[in-house]
Amino acid sequence: MLTGEQYLASLDDGRATYFEGERVHDLPGHPLLGPAARTVAGGYDWLATQAVDGRSPLATVPANPEELRHMVDVVHHAGMMAHVTYTSIMTLATAGGRIADTAPQYLEPINACIEHAHASDVRITQCITDAKGDRSRPPLKQDDPDAYVHVVDRQRDGVVVRGAKLHITGASLGHELLTIPTKAMKAGEEDYAIAALIPVNSPGVKIINTTYATRHHDVRDFPISGNGAAPEGFVVLDDVFVPNERILLDGEVALAAVFAHSLGLWERLGGLSGMADGADLLVGFAQLIAEANGLGGEAHIKEKISEMIIHATVIRACLEAALSNAESGPLGAAFPNELYTNAGKYTGAANYHLMVRHLHDIAGGAILTAPSIADLEHPETGPLIRKYMGTREGVDGEYRTRLFHAIRDLTADAYGGWQAVTNIQAGGGLYAQRIVTRKHYDLDAAKQHALAAAGLT
Numbered sequence: 001m002l003t004g005e006q007y008l009a010s011l012d013d014g015r016a017t018y019f020e021g022e023r024v025h026d027l028p029g030h031p032l033l034g035p036a037a038r039t040v041a042g043g044y045d046w047l048a049t050q051a052v053d054g055r056s057p058l059a060t061v062p063a064n065p066e067e068l069r070h071m072v073d074v075v076h077h078a079g080m081m082a083h084v085t086y087t088s089i090m091t092l093a094t095a096g097g098r099i100a101d102t103a104p105q106y107l108e109p110i111n112a113c114i115e116h117a118h119a120s121d122v123r124i125t126q127c128i129t130d131a132k133g134d135r136s137r138p139p140l141k142q143d144d145p146d147a148y149v150h151v152v153d154r155q156r157d158g159v160v161v162r163g164a165k166l167h168i169t170g171a172s173l174g175h176e177l178l179t180i181p182t183k184a185m186k187a188g189e190e191d192y193a194i195a196a197l198i199p200v201n202s203p204g205v206k207i208i209n210t211t212y213a214t215r216h217h218d219v220r221d222f223p224i225s226g227n228g229a230a231p232e233g234f235v236v237l238d239d240v241f242v243p244n245e246r247i248l249l250d251g252e253v254a255l256a257a258v259f260a261h262s263l264g265l266w267e268r269l270g271g272l273s274g275m276a277d278g279a280d281l282l283v284g285f286a287q288l289i290a291e292a293n294g295l296g297g298e299a300h301i302k303e304k305i306s307e308m309i310i311h312a313t314v315i316r317a318c319l320e321a322a323l324s325n326a327e328s329g330p331l332g333a334a335f336p337n338e339l340y341t342n343a344g345k346y347t348g349a350a351n352y353h354l355m356v357r358h359l360h361d362i363a364g365g366a367i368l369t370a371p372s373i374a375d376l377e378h379p380e381t382g383p384l385i386r387k388y389m390g391t392r393e394g395v396d397g398e399y400r401t402r403l404f405h406a407i408r409d410l411t412a413d414a415y416g417g418w419q420a421v422t423n424i425q426a427g428g429g430l431y432a433q434r435i436v437t438r439k440h441y442d443l444d445a446a447k448q449h450a451l452a453a454a455g456l457t
């Protein structure tokens with residue numbers, strides 16, 4: 001297993017990564033991207049304390065619902081890059097099982113990539129979302145043929161791919177890009193049915209970063225984003241050579257969507273587990289700030305918090321149902337239940353903005369206007385802030401000010417904006433979750449039930 005220090009050193013591998021008009025040569029030393037890299041290093045060190053037979057727990061294939069629940073907790077604790085890596089490994093295992101009968105020639109490279117991930121303890125990011133050009137047109141009808149990643153040259157020992165994968169969480173902080181088709185492909189689109197594991201430092205890979213980590217020099221005002229939010233990567237594959245042993249699918253259009261579908265399940269399970277904790281966090285902040293404001297017993301405040309509690313409980317119930325109803329699949333692995341995973345992720349995403357509205361409604365305007373910690377420390381302004389931000393005995397001004405900072409950072413500032421959009425879009429938008437939920441719901445049984453109730457059977 002890599003140590004955190006070894007991980008940080010491994011990022012110095014010639015990768016072409018950019019931020020706001022400059023190439024980044026020292027990721028760990030970068031003022032905005034560095035804290036995120038160090039958070040990943042911390043995740044490596046923590047995972048070392050959880051090693052199983054000398055290997056990272058990320059090599060564990062859960063065999064039953066209890067092991068699956070344990071892995072969800074481990075991965076959640078280990079952070080974003082552990083989450084995307086575990087999701088990628090389980091995607092490869094899931095997809096391998098699903099194509100074993102129809103395209104067995106890919107099992108060897110798929111299993112070799114899984115073994116490489118385990119043996120080298122690398123971090124893998126999930127590259128699904130293409131640039132997509134005009135959304136109403138398929139790949140071959142786009143003005144620019146590179147709107148979807150495709151093969152542009154075939155050589156004896158591999159292929160050359162071109163295109164872009166957008167919004168790739170943590171792309172610059174990983175070692176490998178699991179690059180898979182974003183959707184099903186049709187006959188004639190064989191060059192677009194390409195899946196591969198591509199090293200981040202391959203010639204032709206360029207990653208343009210954005211981040212919502214705080215830019216404020218005093219991170220005490222940003223207790224959540226100040227810990228280093230993972231950057232998003234705009235990943236360009238500018239004629240990248242992929243050797244044969246790294247090709248996981250090439251040309252089988254009927255199988256193009258297998259990887260994305262396999263990934264969707266694991267990605268949404270991670271999203272659902274994050275949402276369950278996130279919903280509890282919103283409830284906790286709502287209750288704390290209501291009490292600090294002296295309104296913990298007020299009827300309309302209690303009603304809103306009750307609604308937030310119901311939301312948080314439903315999300316957690318879906319997570320529990322997805323884990324308890326895990327199904328057995330390829331490699332004897334336990335798979336989260338698709339129906340509960342997708343219905344829960346959808347419910348969490350669709351109602352997130354309403355829960356944030358309740359929190360903002362309850363908390364008051366100081367979410368935006370609470371003075372900084374530095375102002376609290378100033379000899380002239382500090383006592384005044386304590387006096388006017390305090391509400392009653394036991395609620396001093398600094399405590400209440402810090403609560404407001406956390407609420408702003410989580411829900412109303414740059415990182416809060418990232419949270420709002422991420423809840424909706426990451427793991428596929430609401431539409432995708434509606435489709436999968438509908439696919440797995442027993443609609444016929446519901447119709448029979450309704451017919452019986454109407455006396456029509």
Ligand SMILES: Cc1cc2nc3c(=O)[nH]c(=O)nc-3n(C[C@H](O)[C@H](O)[C@H](O)COP(=O)(O)OP(=O)(O)OC[C@H]3O[C@@H](n4cnc5c(N)ncnc54)[C@H](O)[C@@H]3O)c2cc1C
Nearest residue numbers: 126127128129135136167168169422425426427428429431
């Ligand atoms: C913070 C963040 C992190 C992310 N991380 C990752 C990641 O790590 N890896 C990754 O691969 N992706 C990632 N995503 C991408 C995410 O999965 C996509 O944003 C999402 O699938 C929507 O794709 P899009 O952004 O291209 O929007 P669009 O596809 O343009 O969708 C916008 C709207 O148009 C609708 N729409 C699109 N096409 C059609 C059509 N043909 N017909 C009808 N309606 C249509 C959609 O349903 C949606 O309502 C991330 C996104 C965010 C915001």
